[in-house]
Amino acid sequence: MATGHTDPQRRERILAATLDLIAEEGIARVSHRRIATRAGVPLGSMTYHFSGMDQLLREAFGRFTDHIVAVFDEHLGAAADRDQAREAVADLVHELSEDSQRDLVLTQELYTLAARQPAYRELTHEWMRRSRVHLEKHFDPDTARQLDALIEGLTLHRALAREPHGRALTLEAIARVTATERRAPRGSGTP
Amino acid sequence: MATGHTDPQRRERILAATLDLIAEEGIARVSHRRIATRAGVPLGSMTYHFSGMDQLLREAFGRFTDHIVAVFDEHLGAAADRDQAREAVADLVHELSEDSQRDLVLTQELYTLAARQPAYRELTHEWMRRSRVHLEKHFDPDTARQLDALIEGLTLHRALAREPHGRALTLEAIARVTATERRAPRGSGTP
């Protein structure tokens, strides 16, 4: 066809289709052709807009982390005090492990890439950094770090468990990790 | 060649080569041919020993979970009391997140498959079940479950973090989650 001039939506549609396809079929089954078909763009557009599969994947996962970080913002940003923060964290765990199969799968795919290729780790670093910023509004840095890891583990185990644990257990784990009162109250960490 | 009769090592070599290849290059890059080359077996052996890629992958990851469960056994089996169990858990987290890039990568690949295909979840279920059995020797079931999730999160975050946290932080998180003294003493478990 050769529609004539620049169409910035093409690029977005390709990236969205890439994430959809990865979520549904896995990285092993993505190909330029399949993405093109799903996005409704000609094959030639793939190499025109992206230098190769790698760049495409990195950019697609960049969009994804933007989205996930937004989910974190949404949940944790509104919390006014520690208790609200704890509730917000529990909500987050349950939303991520329940509602959205999609986000869970994409998260795993990203971690898999990050575990092997440092280039993808920049995305996960930024994600972790952003989520810790939220948590540090309510907890000391060490606690935030532990809580961040706990969120990860609870989400994953809940999503994969045969009988997912209930909210009470999630909240108890969060309460335990954030029960710093008996410990050093001040400073940047755990003395 | 057609060596004549049954050779049970072939199968094992293929499975081992499959895991090696996945660890090094990712599921996206595995193929019958590549595995065959790496295992030093002819291409025909692939379809002879395994009905298809799916069966091959499932069996290979079965071997992997056997291995990982053995690592858990090794660390947690020897612990005699709660404090030793806490130390053992910390050792486990640090070994998994440090020494073996391979185990980390394979774990992620398995979780990725499990997140999408229930068939692979049986492997992760068994893994979680076995690790909880160990933990429940020292902690009540709820705590064991929380601790199991914490192990997961700490391991992953430590492996992917720009600046991995130290052992002290790992131990503190473990201590916090297992600090059950102040809570309900009864149930199936907390001595």
Added chain:
DNA sequence: CCCGGAAGCGTACGAACGTACACTCCTGTC
């Protein structure tokens, strides 16, 4: 000694892949 059948292999085929590149179409300029 021989021969039936199980165990295992080599190869060939069609489908799908990534990529390069000649090409068409539009738009802004004069």
Added chain:
DNA sequence: GACAGGAGTGTACGTTCGTACGCTTCCGGG
């Protein structure tokens, strides 16, 4: 109104893939 050049596309090429299947090799029973 023509034309330069950038934007976007269609297609063709060489590679790699999974799988099917006819073939070879050897073992054990007769």
